[in-house]
Amino acid sequence: MSIKKVLFLNMVIAFAFGCQPKEKNPNLMVQNEINENWQFRQAGEADWMDATVPGTVHTDLMDNGVIDDPYYRLNELNIQWIDKEDWEYKTTFTVHENMLSHDRVELDFKGLDTYADVFVNGEQILAANNMFREWQVDAKEFLKEGENELRILFKSPIKIGLEKYDANEFVYPGAENDQAERGEVEDGKRVSIYTRKAGYHYGWDWGPRLVTSGIWRPVFLKAWDEARIENLQIVQHEVSDEKATFTAIFEVEAEGNEKATLSVLNDGTTLASNKVQIKEGVNKYSVDFEIENPELWWTNGLGEAHLYNITGKMKIGQQTFSEDTRIGIRTLELVREEDEHGTSFYFKLNGHPVFMKGANNIPNDMFLPRVTDQNYHTMIETAKKSNMNMLRVWGGGVYEDDLFYELCDENGILVWQDFMFACAMFPNDEPFLENIRQEAIDNVKRLHNHPSIALWCGNNEILTAWNTWGWKGIAEKQGEDVPEKVWQAYVDIFHETLPEVVEEFDPQRSYWGSSPSSGLGVQADLVNGDEHYWGVWWGKEPFETYATHLARFMSEYGFQSFPEMSTVKKYAEPQDYDIYSEVMKSHQRSSIGNETIEYYMLKEYDQPKDFESFLYVNHVLQAEGIKFGLEGHRRAMPFTMGSLYWQLNDVWPVASWSSTDYYQKWKALQYYVKKGFEQVLVSPYIDGVKLKVGIVNDRLENVNAQLKLKLMDFDGRVIWEKASLVEVPANTSDNYFNENRHEFLYRKDTRNLLLSAELVENGETISRNIFFFRPFKELNVPSPEVDYSVTKTSDGFNIEVSTDKLAKNVYFQMGSEGGFFSDNYFDMLPGETKTIHLKTEISEIDLNEVLTVRTLDDAF
Structure with a gap:
């Protein structure tokens, strides 16, 4: 429930169905949620089944045993028939005399997905056609005292999409993520662009194709005078x-x-x-x-x-x-000023430039009504614990629930808010443009008071796709005038309709036409705007390139991993435990996915000894790779002023770019993000022939600390060390060690060495980083003796860990049991002792049965 409520005399009266009639009180607004007694059926069929509202056709079919869980193995392929059918929902609800005595009685539909004809007592009152809009209808003349019937016919978005597709004189470029062939759509036609509906429902390179219909947000009956x-x-x-x-x-x-x-x-x-x-x-x-x-x-x-x-x-x-x-009282501006490099792109909060640290987030499920309040709390808690200050709501999903923005408000997380357009060119007929305008008005008005909203962005990647992905050429092949028509549609939506709505309803916030770009209609470059960098992954470029391919604001970059073993077991069987099995390939939607993971892995590591070890090494691979980006971007401030990796979460259990899986379990990457986004970061790195140690200070005050550097072998013998006092100015990044690496490492065997960098303030380590000079497979890493002991606490256990030698990527697991480790996948220096906390509800006896620990050397 949103914090923002409409009240009369500061009250909302929610009447349970069947309650006794009350005397009319003109001072009170009446608001009933219509969420009981719902049934549904396939249109034209005789039998009605029980339904849950809010809900979807797919989840209702699952609840009634008609279809199996589409997330399990290959079940998704068996239910593509659902989106080709029409579906009907109905309920009865009681209206008392006091409700009808009010001046106005309204039905308020917070979300209908998507083509929905609504009938009250047999009379049509609404023809909805946009999943992202709220629909209010005067209903008093259609209601009667006593029992009333509400019926909603959901028409197939595929059938209507095909009608629109076939009626158009040309095919709009793009929509490659629309998995029409998997969805058994006629001739593989990509029809998603014609319907104002979440694009990811039609498939994406991290998600299944499950094109839903249903009452996805609540329905209310309201009355007032x-x-x-x-x-x-x-x-x-x-x-x-x-x-x-x-x-x-x-x-x-x-x-x-x-x-x-x-x-x-x-x-x-x-x-x-x-x-x-x-x-x-x-x-x-x-x-x-x-x-x-x-x-x-x-x-x-x-x-x-x-x-x-x-x-x-x-x-x-x-x-x-x-x-x-x-x-929230704050000043926030997107600063676009010419400088010696080009044009800046950074956010200034309360007069201070702030480096944005965060991630892109996608919806938490394919079936949106299944996303719980707890899911949102966990997501924003993860962002806060991970030292993030920004999330980007990506344009192929949905405008999130009110609770998401409320939690961002409360936890100091800014939101880069895309409008819901991604990776496709869209039509611009007048009804479609007006539909978009009303959608934008609904959501801008809903969200404009939230201090967390930082930016309204027109779309995801459409501008760069038109200019560099060959889309213009696709249009040209269809007729001399087609490119002009397609581009005019882009201008109508993203240069006129959407910025006009922002200017009218939220003029204090900036509008950014497309991500990435260098300005309204200006193709992205590295010196004038934001950047989506996919040379690592799609281009097979080395991880180190993350730290050198720098733009003013890095709004997308990423690398994939599978979920951990306990999650894989929820959707696969032992016979599927091979990354090239049909099930594992189906739960991987990137066209180059599993092969690319293996390609990068074998550059850094030997072949893992078994499937579970492969998953573990894959987690470490992803984390170590993205670490180059997290730290490289921050070291580049103030030239670069934002680092939003792709992506925070998942819509189903899958191999993807996420740092937390579908069940919101932290992968290794999330633990690395937490450290990489700390307010003060010490960061050793190689820059050409130089070995450097950078320190980044995001605080608004100077840091006076001791920088401790140690070159040691894997048994703990210190080869070289240096300690120095450093004063790091507020809100800056600079190098505090700069040596010729060849001279520094002369006659030293880097297969057995590491560099430890530690920043100590008032006796407390505020940042530590360990740097290795070679890929893991070239290191002579010993087999450490890792010991641990467990002590009960009020909300779980403290685990004290020690090691005799270097322990790489210490990884604690507890199988399928629920729990959260305060740290994991961490390196330990020889002789080091470390305490982590496990938050869990299981007993110590059960914990001893399931708790295991491994290090990276165990994987080969």
Whole structure:
């Protein structure tokens, strides 16, 4: 449930179906969720089955035993018939006399997926055609006292898509991720672009093809009298230490002309009031107010993400209407200034340039109603623990649930928000453009008060695809005028419709036309905008290139891994435990996926001894590879001012670029991200003939610390060491050690050596990094004796670990049991002792049965 609620006299009355009628109270708004007694069927069939709302056709079919779990083995292939059929949902609900006595009675559909004809008592009241919109319909004339029937016919998005595809005079380029052939669509036609629906439902290179239909967000029956506050927007103006000034914009829907008093309150204390004349219809009215001695909202790591509880009230006669929202007081700007390199691209928060550390996130499931509040809490907790300050909501998924943005507000996570367009050219007929405009209005108005929203971005990769992926050539082959028509559609959507909505409904935030790009309609380069770098992976370039291929803002880059063994067991059988088995290839949607993982692995490691070892080494491979990017991007500040890797999460159990799997288990990469995004980072690296140690300080104050460097062998013998005092200025990156590596390593056997870099502040290690001079397969790594002991704590166990020799990538597992290790996949120096925490609910006896530890040398 969103924090933002419409209330009358600060209350929402939720009536359970079958409750006793109440006397009409004109001061109260009535809001019923229609979520019971739902049934569904394939259109034209006789038998109805029980349904869950919110839900989807696929999950309802699973619940009724009609289809098997599509995530298991190859089951996805057997259910592609579902999206070619129409589906029908119905329920009955009781409407009491007091509901119908209100001036207005409305049905509010928060999400219909997608082509939905809605009927009340046999009368059609709505023809919805956009998954991303909310639909409100005046329903009073269609309702009756007592039992009412609500019926929704969902038409096949594939059949309607084919009609639109065939009616168009040319084929729009793109949509390569639409797995139409797997979906058994006629002639492999990619129809996804014609429907305003989550693009990833049609397939992506990390997801299955499961084209859903259904009531995916709640349905409400609402009733009120005279007027209501449709939207409350808080526009911030000036901010100083003494005060912050704002305007509250009340969007009011009224039945008639009335005198009203509009007030703004902070935690119940009135800040300002205005007397206004409310006019019939939907109109906007303003109240200026200020907050004294404001506490600022900061991103994770820089300070508290302070929030204010604001209420807008409207009093008409004896009735009071109100709406609650939360705001954070902060200044945030996307800085685009010419410099000696090109044009900057960075975010300035409360007057300070801030390096953005984070990831791209995709939806948490193919079946969106299955995403729980706990899933969102875990996701944002992961981001916060991992020292992130930004997530990018990618344009092929959905505008996320309100809770996602509320949690980002509370935890200081900025959101780069794409509009829902990715990797395809789209039509621009007038009905389609108007549909897009209304979609954008719905979501911009829903989200514009959130301090976490940093940027509105038009689309993902469409501009660069048009210019460099051959799409223009595809258009040219279809007719001389086709490229102009296709490009005009792009301009209509991304240069006009979407920025116009942002300018009208959220003018304080920046609009960025496409990611990546160097400006509106300007192809991406490395010196003027953001960059998606896929030379590592698609181009087979070495991992080290992550640290040298630098742009002003790195908004995508990534490398794949499989899930851990306990997750693989949920979708595969032992006979499938080979990366080239049909099941493992099906749970890998990159066209070069498993082969590319193996290619990179064999450059760094020997062939692992078995399948489970392959998964473990793959995790380490992914983490070590992305580490080059995390650290290289940060060392390059202020030229580079953002590093968002692809991707944080998964929609199903699969081999993908994610750092947490479908069950939200941390892979090795997530542990590396946590360390790589610490506020202060020490980072040894090779730059040509130089061995350097960089220190990055994201704090807003100087760091005075001791830099300790040690060159040692794998048995613990120190070959060379140096300690020096360093002062690292606030918000900077620089090198604090710079030596010719050939001279430094002269006559030293680098197969047996490592460099340990440690930064110590006030006796506490605030960053440590271990650097190896060769790939693992060229190192003479000994077999260490790793010992551990377990001590019970209030929420799990402390595990004290020790080793006699170098222990590479110490990895604790507990099988399928639930738990979270505070650290994992870590290196330990010879003679070192380390304590990690395991948060779990299992007993010590059970833990002793399932807890195992391994190091990288065990994998070969």
